[in-house]
Amino acid sequence: DAKTTQPPSMDCAEGRAANLPCNHSTISGNEYVYWYRQIHSQGPQYIIHGLKNNETNEMASLIITEDRKSSTLILPHATLRDTAVYYCIVMPNAGGTSYGKLTFGQGTILTVHP
Amino acid sequence: DAGITQSPRHKVTETGTPVTLRCHQTENHRYMYWYRQDPGHGLRLIHYSYGVKDTDKGEVSDGYSVSRSKTEDFLLTLESATSSQTSVYFCAISDFNYGYTFGSGTRLTVV
Numbered sequence: 001d002a003k004t005t006q007p008p009s010m011d012c013a014e015g016r017a018a019n020l021p022c023n024h025s026t027i028s029g030n031e032y033v034y035w036y037r038q039i040h041s042q043g044p045q046y047i048i049h050g051l052k053n054n055e056t057n058e059m060a061s062l063i064i065t066e067d068r069k070s071s072t073l074i075l076p077h078a079t080l081r082d083t084a085v086y087y088c089i090v091m092p093n094a095g096g097t098s099y100g101k102l103t104f105g106q107g108t109i110l111t112v113h114p
Numbered sequence: 115d116a117g118i119t120q121s122p123r124h125k126v127t128e129t130g131t132p133v134t135l136r137c138h139q140t141e142n143h144r145y146m147y148w149y150r151q152d153p154g155h156g157l158r159l160i161h162y163s164y165g166v167k168d169t170d171k172g173e174v175s176d177g178y179s180v181s182r183s184k185t186e187d188f189l190l191t192l193e194s195a196t197s198s199q200t201s202v203y204f205c206a207i208s209d210f211n212y213g214y215t216f217g218s219g220t221r222l223t224v225v
Contacts, residue, residue, distance in 0.1 A: 034213050043204050043216030044157070093211075102147070102206070102214055104157035 003027070004088045009109040012082075018075040020108050022088030025069040031092050033064060035073045037084040038107070044087065047073065078112045085109050117141040120205050120217035127224055133192040135220050137205030139185075145208040146188040148172075148180060150201040151219075156203065163188055195224045 005023040012018040025034060028052040034049040048055055048062045050071075055062045061074040075082055118139045121141040127133050137146060148160040149172075159172030169180050177199060181189045192199055205217040 036213070041202075041219070043206075043219055044214070046213045046215065049213055100160070102157075102208075104149075106156055 003090050006088050006108045012078045012112050014114050019076040020073040020086050023070045024090050027068050027090050031090045033071050033102045034089045039084045080112050083112045091109055116221045118217045120131045120220050124221045127195050130194050133195050138186045139207050143207040148190045149204045151162040152201050197224050
């Protein structure tokens with residue numbers, strides 16, 4: 001069951017910010033928003049996750065709307081190596097001791113151009 | 115990725131033969147997963163484990179079995195391989211703080 005909606009593809013110029021949107025209008029109160037990416041032929045790579053507050057790490061920033069029905073992943077200075085498929089996933093966390101099964105949709109193919 | 119390894123990385127096998135893929139972790143995580151990835155289908159969960167000898171089916175479990183006799187090892191077995199099981203197989207472990215960590219994948223071709 002598709003719990004998230006993402007655009008199938010996006011383009012970005014190298015050095016510019018890449019803003020990848022995700023809609024998750026049916027998100028539950030205990031569900032987190034996770035972002036992963038997959039570079040061709042490699043395993044998916046964790047980027048960032050959040051519950052309701054905005055988050056930032058060395059890779060990216062995650063902006064979650066106040067109603068939590070959508071979010072945006074921001075790569076502040078995209079490089080050619082950021083070309084990948086980006087997956088937005090919602091996942092429940094039950095007290096931190098058990099984990100939901102990760103359901104991947106089709107993701108967004110981000111192409112970074114020179 | 116660090117802490118999780120898959121073997122073999124590549125395998126070609128004949129239809130009808132049994133095949134076992136191995137996933138090994140050094141992180142002592144309770145949860146482990148097997149996914150397959152095919153063009154047009156994204157990643158699909160085959161089986162997962164929530165502890166030693168505790169496993170459950172995912173969305174595409176038909177034709178696959180798993181075993182977990184030790185925390186660090188999660189085995190995926192194709193009892194009688196078919197061409198429809200030609201795919202890239204990914205193992206994953208999960209941790210609340212860092213989500214899921216995936217292995218580098220096993221490319222399986224059934225001829």
